[in-house]
Amino acid sequence: MNQLQVLPMQKGWIYEAIISTFSKGEPHAAPIGVWTEDFDTLHMEIFDSSQTLRGILDTGRFVANFPSDVGTLHTALFHPELLSFERSQDASAPVLLGSAATVELVLRQAMPVAERVRITGTVVRASARAEIKLINRAAGLLVESLILATRLRYLDAAAVRESLAENYRVIRKVAPGSTCETTMAELLRDIDLPS
Ligand SMILES: Cc1cc2nc3c(=O)[nH]c(=O)nc-3n(C[C@H](O)[C@H](O)[C@H](O)COP(=O)(O)O)c2cc1C
Numbered sequence: 001m002n003q004l005q006v007l008p009m010q011k012g013w014i015y016e017a018i019i020s021t022f023s024k025g026e027p028h029a030a031p032i033g034v035w036t037e038d039f040d041t042l043h044m045e046i047f048d049s050s051q052t053l054r055g056i057l058d059t060g061r062f063v064a065n066f067p068s069d070v071g072t073l074h075t076a077l078f079h080p081e082l083l084s085f086e087r088s089q090d091a092s093a094p095v096l097l098g099s100a101a102t103v104e105l106v107l108r109q110a111m112p113v114a115e116r117v118r119i120t121g122t123v124v125r126a127s128a129r130a131e132i133k134l135i136n137r138a139a140g141l142l143v144e145s146l147i148l149a150t151r152l153r154y155l156d157a158a159a160v161r162e163s164l165a166e167n168y169r170v171i172r173k174v175a176p177g178s179t180c181e182t183t184m185a186e187l188l189r190d191i192d193l194p195s
Contacts, residue, residue, distance in 0.1 A: 003126040004039040007066070007101050008134060011037060014174040016135040017103075018076050019044065020085065020094045021055035021062040027085040027094035028055050031073040033174070034064050040123055042105060045116040053117055060107040062121060063088060065096035066134055072098075073135075089125065101128035138175035141167045142184055149191055164188060 009015060012035060020029040030052045034044045042064055046053040056062045067073060075082050085094035088104050095102055105121030112118075145167045152160050168184050175181060 002039040003123045004036050004042070004103065006126050006128045007103070008132065009036055009039070010175070010178070011039075012176050013136055013138075013178070015066065016070075016073060016137070017044075017064040017066050018072065018096055018099070019046075019052050019056075019062055019064055020096050021052060022059050022092075022094060023051050023055035027083075028052060029065070029076050029080065029083055029085075029094070029096055031076055032064075041108060042103060042121050042123065043118060044121075045113060045118050047116050053119070056107060056119055057110060057117075059092065061088070061092035062105050062107070063093045063095050064103040064105060064121075065099040066101040066103075066128070066132065067096075068098070068100040068129075068132075070135060072096075100132040101126070101134075136175055138171045138178055138180035141171050142180045142187075145184060145187060149187055152191060164191075 014033040014035045016031055017034045018029050019032045020027060022028070028051055030050065032044050032046060032052065034042045036042055046056075084097040086097060088095050093104060095104070103123055104125040106124055107119065108122045109120040110117050145164050148160050148163055168188060171178070171180050171184050
């Protein structure tokens with residue numbers, strides 16, 4: 001139980017993973033944001049058109065691979081031929097080699113939500129390296145927002161404010177209750193933008 005506690009995850013925060021599954025018998029992988037509410041299941045929302053979604057629905061088995069660097073997200077999207085896989089312990093899904101953490105999942109629920117399907121997977125096995133750092137977008141967005149705020153008076157103010165408001169929306173979505181969220185709210189107040 002609570003197998004996801006081997007990963008440094010916060011409840012409700014969204015982390016960037018590479019979801020792998022067999023699609024027409026071949027390993028297939030794509031970056032997808034995942035989160036947990038109970039440390040026993042992982043949730044994700046995947047666009048209808050996705051080959052990854054098709055593989056999950058066809059096989060009922062998939063793996064959340066947490067990369068050690070952002071470059072692997074790029075490789076998965078644009079150079080998938082460079083990815084290497086091994087089979088999961090029961091051979092039902094491909095596991096991405098070189099990941100900082102691996103979570104094997106069995107499909108529990110697939111629920112349509114506006115052009116996407118919300119997938120819930122029950123954790124079968126989870127392992128993580130000791131010094132793992134998960135990828136969450138909030139810190140990067142806060143850094144970008146701070147830089148943008150320093151440019152407010154030199155750039156088109158309306159466009160900067162729109163970008164900051166969007167960054168705040170995403171920070172609240174991917175890291176609810178975080179210090180990034182409170183710092184971002186403070187920043188918007190400091191520059192007189194309602195949060
Ligand atoms: C960091 C990152 C996060 C992503 N998160 C999602 C997601 O949560 N859901 C989704 O459907 N697509 C997401 N995508 C886009 C998919 O990876 C992309 O559409 C991919 O081409 C789907 O590939 P497929 O058709 O091979 O499954 C994300 C992309 C990146 C780079």
